[in-house]
Amino acid sequence: MKIADARVIVTCPGRNFVTLKIVTDEGVTGVGDATLNGRELAVASYLRDHVVPLLIGRDPARIEDTWQYLYQGAYWRRGPVTMSAIAAVDTALWDIKGKVAGLPVYQMLGGRSREGVTVYGHANGETVDQVLTEVARFVDLGYRAVRVQCGVPGLAKTYGVSGDKMFYEPADAALPSEATWSTERYLAHVPAVFARVRDEFGPHLRLLHDVHHRLTPIEAARLGRSLEPYALTWMEDPVPADLQEGFRLIRQHTTTPVAVGEVFNTVWDASQLIREQLIDYIRTTVVHAGGITHLRRIFDFAALHHVRSGSHGATDLSPVCMAAALQLDIAIPNFGLQEYMRHTDQTDQVFPHDYHFEGGYLHPSEAPGLGVDIDEEAAARYPYSPAYLPVNRLEDGTVHPW
Template sequence: MKITNVKTIVTCPGRNYVVVKIETDEGLSGVGDATLNGRELAVAEILKEHIAPLLHGKDPDQIEDIWQHIFRGSYWRGGPVLMTALAGIDMALWDIKAKKANLPLYSLLGGKSRDKVLCYTHVSGRDFAEVKENALKYMEQGYKALRFQVGIPGCKGTYGIENIDSNNLPFVEEWEPRPYLQTIPKLFEYLRAELGTDLEMLHDVHERLTPVEAKILAKELEPYQLFFLEDPLRPEHKESFRIIRQGAAIPIAMGELFNTKWDCLTLFEEQLIDYIRCDLSHIGGLTEAKKIANWAEVYHVKTAWHGPPDISPIAHLANVHLDLAVTNFGIQEQCAFAPEVRDVFSAQPLFNDGYLSVAEVPGLGCEVDEAAAAKYPYRRSYLPVSRRKDGTVQDW
């Protein structure tokens, strides 16, 4: 079997997605997700102009060799744009391999370690009462784990609450650490009292705090037994996590901004986190994620792959296939898609009573309707940005 064509499909059914479709001389094709929110066209260009020409005539079965060739062969390796492009190629190659074997993808990853995977979704509100009201709706659907965010008094457009583009330019939030640190422990005190002790609760800091601030927050959240505290620090300086670990007994999750397995090195070896949250679409796909999961197992770290709506159903299905296979699965993030997504993508993970699974079909289990995709042209958009009250740029 040989690769005959590599297509890059950019579509916007509700939001922008970049899809890779690899075609072969035997009629089999595979799809992958290469979406990088806010920088979609950069990935599409590197796929079309630099990577696709390398793949014509290659054997799609040689996934590891192709992965290494794209990653190491360019010399200028790594970074979110290249690794997202590589992820799209990698997923599409795994999709072809599983289709050729006539097996669901998880079977090629070692087979099932479980029948279904626990998932969580996002719950937010302008105040505590609205958060509770929204949480009860999700609990009625069967969710057993929820991630909570709330509006912060005196701040504008808190992360997870209200992020609206204006004239296709970034929405600008206004944020300060003091009211945030005063509000979040009170939120979880309220939620535990109102929603009980059985519900698994999570919170995303979104890399906004200094190490000492994160230590303070983690310590104050200890009594409310969070499933994990997500992304408390920026990703660049891994040693800062020692400060949190030494000061609080709370599970920590990190990794959605990581691009390779080497980003995990210090956090794993020093056991500074409990859950690894890499995004399969931003770390080179299933090939790298499987290696990270196996490595994490040695250090008692579980998986919690990134799963926001700004990656397509293809990546979400890849998440669940890997969740089903690895022994050290922890939890899976998942969010609802815009209704238009169903016009373009044939399938999504199956949700039932708080758990996700996949259809028992060959490959990833998703196809892309190219004609429908063309009806939803790309629209420039950005993630929000955040600033302090004095105007200083703050991590969003």
Template sequence: MAIESVDVVVTSPGRNFVTAVVTTSDGVVGLGDATLNGRELAVASYLRDHVAPTLLGRDESQIEWIWQYLYRSPYWRRGPVTMSAIAAIDMALWDIAAKKAGVPLYQLLGGASRSGLLSYAHASGTTVETLHEAIHGYLEQGFRAVRIQAGVPGLDQIYGVHDAAPGGTYEYEPAGRAAVGEAMRPTEETWDTAAYLRHLPSVFAAVREEFGGVLRLLHDGHHRMSPIEAARLARDLEPYDPFWLEDCTPGEDQSVLRLVRQHSTTPLAIGEVFNSVYDYQTLITERLIDYVRSSATHAGGITGLRQIMTFAGIYGIRSGFHGPTDVSPVGMAANLHLGLAIHNFGIQEYMPHSALTKTVFRTGYRFADGLLHPGDAPGLGVELDREEAAKHEYRPAYLPVNRLRDGSVHDW
């Protein structure tokens, strides 16, 4: 059989998503996630204008060949736009292959290596008290691990921090959205690293006092620290046994994590902004991280992410795949199928999508007792309702910009 069409669906059921829909000549449809938060239309154009025309008539079963063709043939390689487009095609082809075989995708990846995927929730609060309320809510839902983010005294809104609704959960969308047909620019938030470094250890201490030592606690630094600041925080958090400290420094200069390693045994996670195995070369070979944070959506799909995890496994490094709500349910399913199959799984980020999103993307994966499972439907187990998708028009949306008190632009 052969690829008959490649359609690109852009929809915004509460937030923007880009989906590649690959249809074969015998009528089998595969889905792939190409969502790149804040740059969605760039990937949609790359897929529609530059990738789709080169694939028509090709054998859809040649997944590895097509991946290499899309990666190696263009002069301009890698980067988030290119790799998200490749990811979408790759997921769709794996989806088709598993549907034709009549099995859930993880069976084609070697079968299940575990019964479910340990997952962590996003617990946050503008105060320690509201953070505790959020954690209690997630524990009641069955979570055994939570990422904790808290407000910093003297600062206003901070990316990743929001008070939960009653019951401990919330649907948090940090990207500002324009009205239909209107232009917009990102909102700006103020940051103070010194205040954050003084405050965060006390947050961990309070959470440990409230919840004891068994609950796994994670924290995201959002690239905000210099190397020596990151080393200090990693050391200061050691007494509270963090599961990991994520993105403590910007990802571009990987060598700086050597300094963090010299000063602390706190496990480190990084990579949600990385796009290929080459981005991890120094980090993995020198064992400067403990967890890989990429997602199938942004790292070349199932084929690309499996490359990274095979390389990481040689060095005892585990997965911590990126799973926010700006990875669509299709991309989330791809993460879960790969996570269930690989030996060196670590933990899975899980931000449930909104009810509105699920009217467009009908999912088969499930959560119980702290564990996610991709489900047993053939393929990825996600279906796209294109009629419903068409009701939700794209709206520009951008994550906030981070500034220091003097107005200079800062990492986040």
């Protein structure tokens, strides 16, 4: 069997996705997600211009060899564009391998380590009362874990607070929108939010919060300590992870667990944080960390250091990526949580799949391969539409992490 064709498909059923579809000379196909939020066309070009010509004629069964060929052979390694492109190839090849074997991918990763994948939803509101209403909605849907984000008094707009509660998409404009941020207002408000949520829903619901890289280490330490009475499952992305030594300062001052890594691309981005046990959950994804092959390496390394998975799963990950993530989540021994933001009906029509949510868990497909595909005819009805993530500024106008 040889790879006969590889097509890059860009579609926008509510938001932009990039998908690679590999076709073998025996008619077996596989799909991989290559979406990079706000920079989708860069990955599409990388695939079309630089990767697809290398795939034609290769043996699709040689997944590891192809991964190394694309990673080491490029010389200019790592980075989100390169690793998202490699991820699409790797994921599509795993899909093909499963179909040839007649097995879901997780069976080739060692089989089940659990019956279902615990996922969390996003409860948000401009006011605390609105937040409580949204948390109750997710509890009623059966969720066992909920991320809580609330508007900050005095700020017109806050990341994570949206009009559309179920299908939140931050990439919302043809040119970046801007918002104003105040760390002081935020730190003063967040503990009171979680006091209300915990009082309303009791001690057993797993609660999470995304800081989104907006604090310094000592500010994050202060936040973590103030949230300790409310027993969060994690405090996500408290500081930018460029200077990883900063996480030591957070660890010295709070026992609130820390999750980080959705912007990481390789094990090297996370190695110090994992090795020194400066984090509790690693949030790298199939699409941004080189596919199933490399993400499994990251999770295996994390398992040696008491770090669990907590993969990113926002709407910029297509159902192709979610299907692949679930195949890995169900198999690894150190699974923690999986983010799950539901896609729109249009997206689900473009990407037919049979993973499903039941009883607070997501369940991977039992079909051979990943159990997901792309309807190219439906995809063609939704052309690419420019959409950027927002920009944050402090009250004095300084650009700040959003």
